[in-house]
């Protein structure tokens with residue numbers, strides 16, 4: 633027999649999530665924080681890690697880490713926290729919990745690709761509502777889709793990836809209310825909160841159908857794989873049943889607890905990245921043929937005349953960015969540039985000044 637005799641057809645039809653090899657490149661394709669862990673904290677971090685009992689299972693509900701996150705991120709006492717091995721795992725937990733036969737996961741397009749992929753993994757119908765050409769959310773189209781599809785869940789990234797913008801708050805609130813009337817949950821994905829400082833954290837309590845995701849991936853701890861879901865107890869206690877035991881390993885718990893005790897040092901790096909975002913955007917706007925879209929995240933989406941030629945020209949200069957052009961009509965001839973260190977950004981600017 634062959635695997636495809638029994639593998640689900642929609643899984644056979646998928647292509648695996650592709651990660652571009654990056655050894656030897658200036659890596660500006662994946663929204664990582666370009667800085668090392670703060671030098672003055674590295675010894676103390678190692679000391680903390682050396683105390684982790686690798687022979688034991690980790691704390692099952694990551695009690696210490698929860699307290700540290702609650703303090704660092706000012707999570708209101710009435711809200712619970714659930715951890716995932718990256719926010720990707722949380723998206724998967726939510727999708728598994730809501731995957732009744734015929735259930736729909738709705739999002740905007742273009743959006744974070746994992747929303748659609750995980751819908752497919754879990755057997756949910758996926759519906760994507762196109763953004764407007766300026767990447768603002770199309771509220772009327774969303775309300776129509778909600779009435780038509782009655783989605784079990786809507787995922788909205790705030791700011792959005794790969795476009796970088798924050799959708800209008802009022803638009804999101806109308807979507808939340810419409811979704812509630814149709815018995816649907818809204819997940820606000822705040823992966824880029826450290827660069828936007830805009831949040832729905834203090835709106836969660838106003839609605840019965842809102843939960844919020846954050847991650848430490850964009851904050852300097854992408855390698856640790858830690859995402860979190862923040863929301864009312866009644867939702868999180870159901871999702872927690874699907875979380876595999878010990879899903880957050882002991883080294884991640886120790887490292888992230890330590891990092892949260894020094895949250896200000898991570899936020900200082902985020903502030904540097906935000907300042908570099910402003911500088912890079914200003915420089916790129918002076919280059920003929922480049923349009924820079926507004927960003928509240930740690931990356932810039934730009935439009936060029938021929939994205940695949942510019943992508944190759946950057947590659948030949950050992951700069952790796954993301955070319956999402958083929959993934960959606962609204963992204964034609966765009967490139968997504970992660971904000972790097974000032975040296976890396978200077979290399980990007982001079983490469984983009986060269987004719988292709």
Ligand SMILES: *Cc1c(COP(=O)(O)O)cnc(C)c1O
Nearest residue numbers: 718719720744789793823847849
């Ligand atoms: C990068 C990103 C994440 C992060 O996922 P992790 O699994 O926590 O690394 C989540 N959502 C969006 C929209 C992102 O861009």
